[in-house]
Amino acid sequence: MKQQVTVYDIAEEAQVSVATVSRVLNGSAPVSRTTRAKIEAIMHKHQFQPNAVARSLTKRETGIIGVILPDITNPFFPEVFSGIEQEGLASGHTFFLCNTLGDYGRESHFLNLMREKRVDGILFMGGRVNLRSCDPALARELAEHARSIPLVLVNGDVKDAGLTRVATDEAAGTTLAVRHLIGLGHTRIGFLGGARHMSTTAVKVRSFRRTMKEAGLAVRDAWTIPGGFSADAGREQMNRLLSLRDLPTAVCCVNDFTAIGAIKTAAEHGLNVPSDMSVVGFDDILLARHVIPELTTVSQQAGELGRTAVRVLRELMGGAAARKLTPLEPRLIVRQSTAAPGGQGD
Amino acid sequence: MKQQVTVYDIAEEAQVSVATVSRVLNGSAPVSRTTRAKIEAIMHKHQFQPNAVARSLTKRETGIIGVILPDITNPFFPEVFSGIEQEGLASGHTFFLCNTLGDYGRESHFLNLMREKRVDGILFMGGRVNLRSCDPALARELAEHARSIPLVLVNGDVKDAGLTRVATDEAAGTTLAVRHLIGLGHTRIGFLGGARHMSTTAVKVRSFRRTMKEAGLAVRDAWTIPGGFSADAGREQMNRLLSLRDLPTAVCCVNDFTAIGAIKTAAEHGLNVPSDMSVVGFDDILLARHVIPELTTVSQQAGELGRTAVRVLRELMGGAAARKLTPLEPRLIVRQSTAAPGGQGD
DNA sequence: CTGAAAGCGCTAACAC
DNA sequence: GTGTTAGCGCTTTCAG
Secondary structure, three states: OOOOOOHHHHHHHHOOOHHHHHHHHHOOOOOOHHHHHHHHHHHHHHOOOOOHHHHHHHHOOOOEEEEEEOOOOOOHHHHHHHHHHHHHHHOOOEEEEEEOOOOHHHHHHHHHHHHHOOOOEEEEEOHHHHEOOOOHHHHHHHHHHHHHOOEEEEOOOOOOOOOEEEEEOHHHHHHHHHHHHHHOOOOOEEEEOEOOOEHHHHHHHHHHHHHHHHOOOOOOHHHEEOOEOOHHHHHHHHHHHHOOOOOOOEEEEOOHHHHHHHHHHHHHOOOOOOOOOEEEOOEOOHHHHOOOOOOEEEEOOHHHHHHHHHHHHHHHHOOOOOOOEEEEOOEEEOOOOOOOHHHOOO | OOOOOOHHHHHHHHOOOHHHHHHHHHOOOOOOHHHHHHHHHHHHHHOOOOOHHHHHHHHOOOOEEEEEEOOOOOOHHHHHHHHHHHHHHHOOOEEEEEEOOOOHHHHHHHHHHHHHOOOOEEEEEOHHHHEOOOOHHHHHHHHHHHHHOOEEEEOOOOOOOOOEEEEEOHHHHHHHHHHHHHHHOOOOEEEEOEOOOEHHHHHHHHHHHHHHHHOOOOOOHHHEEOOEOOHHHHHHHHHHHHOOOOOOOEEEEOOHHHHHHHHHHHHHOOOOOOOOOEEEOOEOOHHHHOOOOOOEEEEOOHHHHHHHHHHHHHHHHOOOOOOOEEEEOOEEEOOOOOOOHHHOOO
């Protein structure tokens, strides 16, 4: 690999000092037209690329934003990341992406790595911050890092850690979904998927119950079936549901994956979605409008979530004290997987 | 943000020189048990994190691998990236991820950015390297970068640029799909999706034709319909196909997205997949086994592709001359979207 | 086994 | 406008 040229080489060839070269590089101070031209020509000739590592060392900033998330393979996250990148690029930021697979050890590892690498800020998603009650040691570790590096939690929370957050209002989203079903005439509604120890599930289930009660409808515990977030989990949950004597006419799913799995199993049992059973998802992943039937779901506006997160992080990096919580309003997307009970509609 | 502690602080407190501190940090030279213990204690006490930026500057290596890809929102890439990360983590590497959206300008931009940031190596996917004939200037730019930074092309090629590549054998994969269809008894087979100016499409179409001819079957030009890689594109292609008087009994699709779109449109037209029309995809994205019907497809083994790419890049970074092309064998995954024509099977 | 000192490539006072 | 010089925080000879 050939040797890179430095400001010294440029300075020497242009017969000026490195300071002047640095000035034209950054426009940090006036330089005469002629010397500037000469220096620029030489830079161009050598295809000079200033060493960002050296620059970072002196400026004490790397222009890197660390992004910690559970699993880029889950289609929700690529969309968030896209938003992040789009917004971050505008301010010249660059990204260091890590998948934790929800493993707390990896989370800690990456957090430390990011400190070593001197990232300018961290966007943290998933894992411990989605827990209903996060181990105090893990919470403390996160808060500790947040004291030395601007950090924003995306769609998560850690009680009493005082962290800056941007998050979709999942309770509102769930309410939207339930009301939609009620509006179609459903009175017998279930809730599929999730895990009780995760706050995201807890929030959704709580909102589900509240909305049902507000509408004067009964909540049947047997129809609230947790068990995970994957499509396979959704299949199993629907299987369990269908083993009951008495069935609901509609279900809310914790996310689109489980919804897709649930629909599949329902179909295998000879049920027609939506006429025999309405299903609504959550997230609005890209494929939601391509499956059969097209999925009615709640959009978290993943891209917007990412963009907002970067904006908030930027405030923090700029030294401003951002508001503690920036909420994002979810939206109901009505497609084909929901209809009036008994198929009277659609 | 509080001030970070440096080797000097540690050295001072331990009453040794920074060199010694550095030695215990890296185990680069013997240090007496007692001073080592003392230093380690102090490091621990201050939660000392060596500054990776400074270290990179002296060592002339950052431990960062740049990953350039078209669109992380396309489910194929997250899986490749997962593989990359998994393999790279093992050697202590870290990742700088960029989405080009297939835009050559952005590709150039990121390539330059990566040079400035002094990444140790680059994994390049998509965009110009998938072109049937890449603009010489773009090809030259890539080759130029490859001369100063280890670079491997993943699933792409640039003629005569002499770049190191790792790639799925797409021709073999297509042959697998076509033979599967022929084996089921199909003789009237079409090919949907892709773009003629992209080499990946060209390779697949060519292999499709060859395999058909080898089996003594006719290739009908009207049944080869390009038009893109998205699910929407797949819908439109199937629409066009169904407008013909004479229909095939099966189609190969350029990827899973188009296959899913094609199936959807076929269903809307009252056709049953697979009994009226068999459909095979390509890539085996995660959702392929969750759609209805489950998709028969060709797996590129995306994760393995990523891992292999890192291994090859590592050889290059180690100064070794890796083999020019490391091929990956695709695998046929038979599921529900294919059956004998007329529905005799399945 | 340990210390002094010279970089790595760039920026930013501070002079002139 | 431009040059000199002292860092940024770490590694690495070279002595001892």
